[in-house]
Amino acid sequence: MIKDELRSKTPEQLFTLFWEAARKGHFALGPAEYNRSVDRIHAIVAEIKSRTPDARHLLLPLLQDKIETVRYVAATHLLEIDAARAVAVLTDLRENGKTDVASFAYLDLDEWQNTKSADGAQAPEP
DSSP, rough: OOOHHHTTTTTTHHHHHHHHHHHHHHHSSSHHHHHHHHHHHHHHHHHHHHHOOOGGGGGGGGOSSHHHHHHHHHHHHHHTTTTTHHHHHHHHHHOOSSHHHHHHHHHHHHHHHHHHHHHHHOOOOO
């Protein structure tokens, strides 16, 4: 059902839905609520990606959101299209994050850099 619901949304509406889902994940009261927000985020990103190859650029403003989790989630979904900006955000969260996001950012940066090294690609330095 969510896929059908998302298909009819404008890019601006998808941006808002992504922000709302990331925010709900930040304020989740337990794992079930958090997992629902993650599932929704993945569905929204899949819809955004299905539109045009560069449609995820609409998430770039979220790299500056005041909520750490929103910045984190946006950065992880933007690594493929704007690695330098996404890595900068993840590095800042890793070093200055005040929530569990700091640990998640550390792990995601490490995994992403290892993947890029294995692919022979040059990953931006954090």
